[in-house]
Amino acid sequence: MRIVIVGCTHAGVSAVKAIKAFHPEADVVIYERDDNVSFLSCGIALYLSGEVEKLSDMFYETPEHLASLGVDVKIRHDVLAVDAKTQTLRVQDLKSNAVFDDHYDKLIMTTGSYVQVPPLFGIDDSRVLMCKDARQAELIKADTAAGQHIAIVGAGYIGVELAEAFANTGHKVSLIQGNAQLLNNYIDPGMSAEIAEKLEAHGVAVHLNARVEAFEAGVGDDAITVETASGNIDADVAIVCTGFLANSALLQGQVAMDRHGALLTNHWMQTSDENIYAAGDACAVHFNPTGKSAYVPLASNAVRQGYIVGRNVFGNTQKDLGTQATTAMRLFDHTLATTGLTLVRAKKEGIHADSVTYVGPYRPAFMAGHDDVRITLVYCLEDRRVLGAQLWSTHEITQSANAISIAIQNRNTIDDLAFVDMLFNPNYDQPFNYLNLVAQQAVTQADQGKN
Numbered sequence: 413m414r415i416v417i418v419g420c421t422h423a424g425v426s427a428v429k430a431i432k433a434f435h436p437e438a439d440v441v442i443y444e445r446d447d448n449v450s451f452l453s454c455g456i457a458l459y460l461s462g463e464v465e466k467l468s469d470m471f472y473e474t475p476e477h478l479a480s481l482g483v484d485v486k487i488r489h490d491v492l493a494v495d496a497k498t499q500t501l502r503v504q505d506l507k508s509n510a511v512f513d514d515h516y517d518k519l520i521m522t523t524g525s526y527v528q529v530p531p532l533f534g535i536d537d538s539r540v541l542m543c544k545d546a547r548q549a550e551l552i553k554a555d556t557a558a559g560q561h562i563a564i565v566g567a568g569y570i571g572v573e574l575a576e577a578f579a580n581t582g583h584k585v586s587l588i589q590g591n592a593q594l595l596n597n598y599i600d601p602g603m604s605a606e607i608a609e610k611l612e613a614h615g616v617a618v619h620l621n622a623r624v625e626a627f628e629a630g631v632g633d634d635a636i637t638v639e640t641a642s643g644n645i646d647a648d649v650a651i652v653c654t655g656f657l658a659n660s661a662l663l664q665g666q667v668a669m670d671r672h673g674a675l676l677t678n679h680w681m682q683t684s685d686e687n688i689y690a691a692g693d694a695c696a697v698h699f700n701p702t703g704k705s706a707y708v709p710l711a712s713n714a715v716r717q718g719y720i721v722g723r724n725v726f727g728n729t730q731k732d733l734g735t736q737a738t739t740a741m742r743l744f745d746h747t748l749a750t751t752g753l754t755l756v757r758a759k760k761e762g763i764h765a766d767s768v769t770y771v772g773p774y775r776p777a778f779m780a781g782h783d784d785v786r787i788t789l790v791y792c793l794e795d796r797r798v799l800g801a802q803l804w805s806t807h808e809i810t811q812s813a814n815a816i817s818i819a820i821q822n823r824n825t826i827d828d829l830a831f832v833d834m835l836f837n838p839n840y841d842q843p844f845n846y847l848n849l850v851a852q853q854a855v856t857q858a859d860q861g862k863n
Contacts, residue, residue, distance in 0.1 A: 413439065415725060416501065416516035418491050418662070420444035422711050423692025423718035424522035425473050430722025432481045438726075440483045441514070443503060445490040448546060449473055454711055456549045457570075460556070461577035467549055494519070496666040496685050518687055518725050521663065521675060522718060525656035525693035525709050534627030539636040540650045543570055552651060559583055560648030563638045565624050567594040569741060571653035572607065575616045576743055585616045586645050588638060590623035597757075598739065598750045599802045602769065603788060606804060607743065614744055619645065656709050658694050670696050674707045679731040681721045689725060691717035698734035700821050701753045701799050702761050708737045736800075736817040740810045749813035752800025752820045755790050764793045768857050770850035774807045776838050783807050787850045789816075789826070796825040796858060798851075812847055826854040 415431065417424050420442055431438050450473035458464040475485045488506040495501075501514045527542045529535060541555065542548050556562055562578050564571050567589035575587045587594075593604035594611075608618045622640040630637040630646050638645045658674040668676040668684040675683055675695035683690050692714035699706035713735050723730040740749040758765035767790045773782035783806045790800040801816040803809040819829055829851035836843050844852070 413517045413726070414515065415440045415518045415520065416514060417442040417520040417522060418494075418501075419521070419523040419659075419692075419694070420446075420449035420475075420478075420485070420487075421522045421524040421692050422450065422714040423524075423694075423721075424520070425450050425478070426715045426718030427520050427522060427691060427722040427725075428478055428481065428483055430719045431725065432483065434723060435726055436482060441486060442478070442483055443486045443489045443491050443501075444475075445488065445506060446545070447488055449475055449478070449487075451546045452711070453544055453549075456543060456552075457573035457577040459549060460553055460574065461580050467546060467553075470546070470549075491662060494662045494666070496663070496688060499687060516687075518689065520721055520725065521660070521683075521688060521690040521694050522692050522714075522721075523659040523662065523694045524714075526659050527652070528655045528657050529652070530624070530654055532624060532626050534629075534636075535652070537627050537629065537636060539634070539648070540627050540652060543574065543651055543653055544656070552649075555649050556583065558648075560634075561586070561646070563588060563636070563645050563647035563650040564653060565638065565650060566590075566653035566655065567618075568597065568653060568655060569595065569739065571651075572611070572743070573741055574651060574653065575611055576614070579611070579614045579616050580744075586619060586638075586647060587611065587616050588619045588622050588624060588640060588645065590621070590641075592621055594618070594620075595748075596754075598737075598754065599748070600754045600756055600767065600788060600790075603748075603786070603802045603804060606786070607748065610743055610746060656693065658696075658707065658709075660694050663688070670705055670707065672707055674705075676705060677732075680724045680728040681717055681732055682724075682728075689721045691721045698732065700734040700736055701758075702763070704761075706737075708735055710735075710737065710739065712738070733821060736820045738813055738817040740813060745806050746804060747806070747809055749803045749810045750801070751813045751817040752798070753790055754800060754802070755788075758790055758792075758799055763799065765790055765799060766793050766854075766857065766861075767791070768850060768853045770846065770853050772846065772849065773842075774805065774809075774846055775841055779838055785809060785846050787812075787846060789850045789854050791826045791854050791858070793858060793861065796827060798824055798826060798829055801850075815847060826851045826858065830855050 493502040561584040626639040628637040675690040693709040696705040738751040755767040785805040834845035
């Protein structure tokens with residue numbers, strides 16, 4: 413059986429390794445149009461801040477190692493077309509420009525995503541940069557080396573992480589968001605206000621409800637003016653971080669997609685064509701808090717899905733369990749960790765939901781250093797299921813977000829979480845862990861609502 417993989421992304425690398433682990437005899441070819449593989453774009457902010465010195469450290473795999481596994485690795489080869497009916501591909505060798513055809517028995521689409529470029533006047537100005545791949549990271553590093561004023565458009569995860577990175581390197585930073593809060597896909601307004609306050613305390617100018625309308629050449633050759641609905645912002649460099657779209661055009665009109673163009677898959681990661689699998693940013697995922705498909709381009713989803721595809725391409729053996737979109741970021745001396753639904757999004761989904769916020773020390777007051785943990789827990793009022801959580805603290809709370817993620821995936825209730833067995837040791841937590849305490853708060857609130 414001939415297996416063709418398109419895209420040597422996180423998902424593509426994971427799929428290759430799973431195939432070769434379970435079926436070392438498999439005939440596998442992988443096409444990648446770039447000259448590198450496995451770039452960890454989530455580490456760009458670390459590179460720009462100087463915490464990671466070499467961009468090359470962000471690559472965790474090489475074409476040579478993949479080839480040593482018995483894979484035919486075709487670097488700088490662009491797949492121009494896929495014909496699902498005949499199970500063929502048209503490919504161009506970007507080094508020689510030669511075009512040739514290939515065939516597959518099973519096709520794995522791990523083509524990733526691309527930057528969503530807003531259709532704005534001036535977006536093609538050389539001082540307006542995108543942030544996704546290694547080349548763009550190098551360009552940003554070079555163009556911001558002089559310590560200029562940097563305008564960051566978009567306050568999702570990447571935008572906020574870049575704002576922190578440049579604040580830490582002495583740059584003047586303006587963070588521009590088109591709506592009323594930061595990180596609106598991940599946190600509710602109360603938590604967003606805390607994040608904005610933290611950024612501003614470190615010198616970042618946060619502009620909310622400032623929808624960008626255009627980019628204009630500023631005064632002097634090295635300036636750019638960002639025109640927004642609430643006024644103009646002059647900067648030396650603008651970095652656009654307005655999200656990603658699935659790179660799925662090769663299968664347009666041949667398999668099922670969602671309204672945004674992300675490939676739809678079943679629990680085995682098969683598309684509507686049983687011979688075509690998909691994983692990573694190219695496809696939608698099953699979002700457990702709502703039970704619906706959603707577009708959640710995360711490296712954690714990509715490597716898991718890629719591995720599952722590698723298992724299933726020879727016969728369906730491993731189901732994808734879906735996702736809670738669990739994430740975390742460091743922001744100066746704090747950590748933000750999130751999972752599942754925000755209250756705002758839950759209500760938009762038509763879920764009868766509510767939330768509670770707990771603030772308290774993570775361990776007893778008699779212990780030196782007992783920093784507060786702030787937790788917002790979102791739950792369904794009808795069946796009391798846990799739907800989401802947002803955690804914020806100087807204490808390490810990322811594994812607590814993972815624990816809530818498991819609770820959401822298993823459809824646990826606030827009553828379950830309130831009394832689930834958790835360790836106690838004064839070094840680490842209270843006799844009731846803070847996850848127990850926030851859930852107990854939710855139980856009280858929900859019960860009072862019944863009366």
